[in-house]
Amino acid sequence: MKFVGTGSTSGLPPSDTRPEGNSWEHFHHEADVGIRGWGATPAAAFAAAAEAMMAVILAAPHRVEPRETATISCRAADLELLFYDWLNDLLWEMDTGGRVYRRFEVTIAENREGFSLTAVIVGEPLDRRRHRPVVEVKGATFTALAVRGRDDGSWLAQCVVDV
Numbered sequence: 001m002k003f004v005g006t007g008s009t010s011g012l013p014p015s016d017t018r019p020e021g022n023s024w025e026h027f028h029h030e031a032d033v034g035i036r037g038w039g040a041t042p043a044a045a046f047a048a049a050a051e052a053m054m055a056v057i058l059a060a061p062h063r064v065e066p067r068e069t070a071t072i073s074c075r076a077a078d079l080e081l082l083f084y085d086w087l088n089d090l091l092w093e094m095d096t097g098g099r100v101y102r103r104f105e106v107t108i109a110e111n112r113e114g115f116s117l118t119a120v121i122v123g124e125p126l127d128r129r130r131h132r133p134v135v136e137v138k139g140a141t142f143t144a145l146a147v148r149g150r151d152d153g154s155w156l157a158q159c160v161v162d163v
Contacts, residue, residue, distance in 0.1 A: 024052035059132035064102035087140035
């Protein structure tokens, strides 16, 4: 199973064919689902990966309306742990608030202790009929966890999520 967002059709596209903006895809894993996002910065890759995770959870993520905002903040020693925490904090926010999200405005800062992330997430309360949830994502895992710069200067953020 492979689904790709923003127009890409085959994995990570070369820089000359990548559409403008962030892109994402799902990648194969034996029992769970891999999510991958890429963008011009680590923050953009984190946001794109969150879009990929929403596309695992909802059959119709494009139907999520930008009605409410929430803020997520987390800190970690490195970018990979920050990515792991970001996805799990996003899932916690969704579960405890009964909401789904469509837009993710992520900011990452480096400091002496490592990295901090602040994200404004935009969405609305879950409407099962309109959003059509199909899979429950229990959490991000350390499987295939990677955050790294690519040869073309873009950034990749990926992991397998437990479904």
